[in-house]
Amino acid sequence: MHKRGFEIVSAYQDDPAVKLPVRSTKQAAGYDFFAREDFVLKSIWRYDFIRLFRLIKNEHPLTESDFRRATKILKPLLVPTGVKAYMQPDEVLILANRSSNPLKRGLVIPNGIGVIDADYYNNPDNEGEIFIQMVNTSPKDVVIEQGERIGQGIFMPFLTADDDQGGQGERTSGFGSTGR
Incomplete structure (x- = not known):
């Protein structure tokens, strides 16, 4: 039985452009992930972000419409692998x-890291x-090309606390589904 690794999702089995993650060097801890398709990450500055920022800075009350607009603008996009x-x-x-993404391209992972559980x-x-x-914080849109390295993944063991009572639930769906 295999302990850990990567597979191509069945819908993309026949797509020669989809690549399994690889380590770039012998000492690399992370496996480089590649974009499944061309993907445009719009700059957050392209939208009404500046208008919202000005309202907040000048202490104007924001309307429900402003909050809805902000929610549409200031959210991460999901780059598929x-x-x-x-x-x-x-x-x-x-x-x-990737260490070069924020510095060279203005691309950040908004929560710092992603966590992929075994039951995903x-x-x-x-x-x-x-x-x-x-999230693209640069002033211009960034085009991620199919097959381009976009992030890295590191397998790690984790520990649980003494008398841990959690973990009784079952995953019922995909992304972000483990509840509140």
Whole structure:
């Protein structure tokens, strides 16, 4: 039985452009993930972000319309990889940004890291396809090309607390589905 690794999601099995993650060097901890398709990450500055910022700065009350607009603007986009990961029940795959993305391209992972749990593999919603959340803080749109390296993943064991009572639930769907 295999302990941990990557597979191509069945919907993309015949797509030669979808690539499994790889480590670039012998000492690399992270597996480089590649974009499944061309993807445009719009700059947050393209929208009415500046208008909202000005309202907040000048202490004007924001309307429900302003909040809805802000929610549409200031959210990460999910860059698809076409890949899923399998691992042991006491392991996690940590997704991290490439070190060059923020500095050279203004691309950030808004929550700092991504956490892929073992039970995300083959979930009923998306078969466990891994997406990398990104926000483009640069002033121009960034085009991520199919096959381009977009992030990295590191398999790690995790520990539980003494007398842990959590973990009784079952995953019922895909991305962000473990509840509140």
